[in-house]
Amino acid sequence: MTRRVVLIGIGPGDPGQVTIEAIRAMNDVDFFVVTEKRRPGGDPLAAARAALLARHLIGDPKLVVVEDAERDRTVAGTATAAGYERAVTDWHAARAARYAAVLAEHDGDAGFLVWGDPALYDSTIRVLARVVDVVDATLAVVPGVSSLSALAARHRIVPHGIGEPLHITTGRRLPAAIAEGQSNIAVLLSRSLDELRAVEPAGWLIWWGANLGAPSERLAAGPLADTLRVIETARTAAKQEAGWVLDIYLLRRER
Numbered sequence: 001m002t003r004r005v006v007l008i009g010i011g012p013g014d015p016g017q018v019t020i021e022a023i024r025a026m027n028d029v030d031f032f033v034v035t036e037k038r039r040p041g042g043d044p045l046a047a048a049r050a051a052l053l054a055r056h057l058i059g060d061p062k063l064v065v066v067e068d069a070e071r072d073r074t075v076a077g078t079a080t081a082a083g084y085e086r087a088v089t090d091w092h093a094a095r096a097a098r099y100a101a102v103l104a105e106h107d108g109d110a111g112f113l114v115w116g117d118p119a120l121y122d123s124t125i126r127v128l129a130r131v132v133d134v135v136d137a138t139l140a141v142v143p144g145v146s147s148l149s150a151l152a153a154r155h156r157i158v159p160h161g162i163g164e165p166l167h168i169t170t171g172r173r174l175p176a177a178i179a180e181g182q183s184n185i186a187v188l189l190s191r192s193l194d195e196l197r198a199v200e201p202a203g204w205l206i207w208w209g210a211n212l213g214a215p216s217e218r219l220a221a222g223p224l225a226d227t228l229r230v231i232e233t234a235r236t237a238a239k240q241e242a243g244w245v246l247d248i249y250l251l252r253r254e255r
Ligand SMILES: C[S@@+](CC[C@H](N)C(=O)[O-])C[C@H]1O[C@@H](n2cnc3c(N)ncnc32)[C@H](O)[C@@H]1O
Pocket: 012, 013, 114, 115, 116, 117, 118, 119, 120, 121, 122, 145, 146, 147, 148, 187, 188, 189, 190, 209, 210, 211, 212, 213, 214, 246, 247, 248
């Protein structure tokens, strides 16, 4: 039988936000391939992932740890759109090669755990689609609760007005979204609050969340002009408490 590679969305961090389908998939695979970033003190998200597996897995997980490939994050290498795209493409190719090597060394069905939903700002599907061709395996994807769903739920909001479009983008592309007149902008992948500080705050409302679903979760909402300070303090506190910070926000033009 052809072996399976199963990509499992595990939600944004709260073990209670893992679906029954994901729990079944976790218990069905023979081992997990986990990618850890090389950092002093280890990968801080590894502990969150371990807690989640401990809650949902029957028996001890078999983890095959792959050190994440280096990615060009230099300003010189990534300042232009073409440079950024090249850096990401190279990084994906290096990740694909590492996954292919690991799968060649281990028999059985492999699980890959992906933060949130695998279809939102995550390239594991793209990377593994290449890998399964090389290692002769089938690819299955289990959806997860996204950080955007979690943000909307925590603030008890619909992220767009009735019948309006929702623009989902990255911190890097926030200025372009504002310039093109978007009114409901969800922003992921901010490396700092610099993009938000650069927004002319008059006329914008914000709903912000960091480390959603984790004990270090922080929330803030209100007019951007009044709320940015609160966000700055809360973001620093979340990072100090957890050792990591992931944040997401929705910006809406005031009617
Ligand atoms: C590589 S993207 C992955 C998104 C993920 N696939 C999802 O469905 O949410 C990482 C970004 O997702 C957002 N994110 C993920 N988990 C989060 C959390 N627990 N709290 C706040 N934002 C989170 C942050 O914007 C972070 O920079």
